[in-house]
Amino acid sequence: MRHTLRLTTCLLVAFGLLSFAPGCQTPTLQIDEPGDVSRYRTWDFVRPVRGLIHAPLLEADALEPVVARQVETSLFDRGFRRTRTNPDVLLYFRLSVRGQLVKRNVTGAIHHLASLHSSASYDVQATHTELTRYDIAELLVLMIDPREHHLVWRGRLNRRYRDEVTPYLGELVSQLLAHLPPPRHGAQRRTVIVKEEAPPRAHTTSPSKAVVEALIELGS
Numbered sequence: 001m002r003h004t005l006r007l008t009t010c011l012l013v014a015f016g017l018l019s020f021a022p023g024c025q026t027p028t029l030q031i032d033e034p035g036d037v038s039r040y041r042t043w044d045f046v047r048p049v050r051g052l053i054h055a056p057l058l059e060a061d062a063l064e065p066v067v068a069r070q071v072e073t074s075l076f077d078r079g080f081r082r083t084r085t086n087p088d089v090l091l092y093f094r095l096s097v098r099g100q101l102v103k104r105n106v107t108g109a110i111h112h113l114a115s116l117h118s119s120a121s122y123d124v125q126a127t128h129t130e131l132t133r134y135d136i137a138e139l140l141v142l143m144i145d146p147r148e149h150h151l152v153w154r155g156r157l158n159r160r161y162r163d164e165v166t167p168y169l170g171e172l173v174s175q176l177l178a179h180l181p182p183p184r185h186g187a188q189r190r191t192v193i194v195k196e197e198a199p200p201r202a203h204t205t206s207p208s209k210a211v212v213e214a215l216i217e218l219g220s
Contacts, residue, residue, distance in 0.1 A: 017201075031179050035152030037143060039066040039179040041087035042081050046144070055097035058166065066166075067095055070173040071141070077174075079182040089152060094140040097165055102132045135165035139172050143180075155179060 045051070050068055053060040071093060072082055107127040136158070143153040157176040159169050 007145065017120075017129065027157065029158075029176070029179070030154075032154040033152070033181075034150065034154070035145060037089070037153040038184045040080075040143075040145075040152070041183045042083045042085055042086075042088045043075060043091055043143070044082055044087040046090045046092040050091075050118035051095070053095050055095070057099050058097055058164070063095065063097075063166065063169065066169050067093060067173060069137075070170045073170075074174045074177040075180075078177065078180055087146070090144045090146050092108040092142045095169075096138045096140075098136050100134045100136050100160070102134060104130045104132065106130050133163055135161045135163070136170075137161060137165045137172055139176055141176060153180060 033037070045068070051064055051071075053063045058122060071091065073093075075082070098175055106129075110123045113124055137160075138156065138158045139156045141153075142151060144150070145152050155176050157172065159172060159175075163173070
């Protein structure tokens with residue numbers, strides 16, 4: 001006579017900044033184009049803060065310049081040129097990273113334990129729980145018309161990476177900005193025309209802090 005005895009090994013992990021989730025997660029992409037971004041050609045970051053990094057488990061200060069450099073590279077590849085003087089659009093980014101532990105039950109092979117006495121023998125099969133660490137990264141990019149004070153493009157990409165997201169930041173940024181329409185052929189920067197009889201005056205392309213904060217909140 002045989003009996004099957006299933007043994008389960010439980011692993012207890014206390015990590016307040018990590019969440020538990022079963023299965024896998026597919027990337028999610030959201031693109032909104034309230035304006036015609038293809039009519040713009042030049043850009044710059046929103047100042048003084050070009051982006052925000054929220055990553056409790058990582059060194060956020062080290063990630064911000066990495067994301068900014070990749071944003072500039074990706075926009076250059078799309079045909080946009082950065083300028084600090086009267087840019088057509090201003091760009092703001094936000095990267096949020098949280099840790100996740102995925103539990104997976106793993107069942108080993110059946111081992112037959114023969115009895116040395118007259119009692120029944122047993123098939124023993126052990127199941128244990130494996131924990132796999134992932135980083136869930138969400139990148140948000142907003143493009144703002146500094147003259148008309150409205151959003152012209154918003155992109156959001158959410159992806160999960162095995163272990164730490166840092167080596168994949170360039171890929172994350174480029175994948176999102178690959179959906180940004182390039183400037184139309186012949187698109188030119190808008191210029192400010194001042195009549196000869198009018199006295200010259202300073203011209204700024206930066207919206208007020210309140211406007212920028214409101215647009216960022218809207219983009220969130």
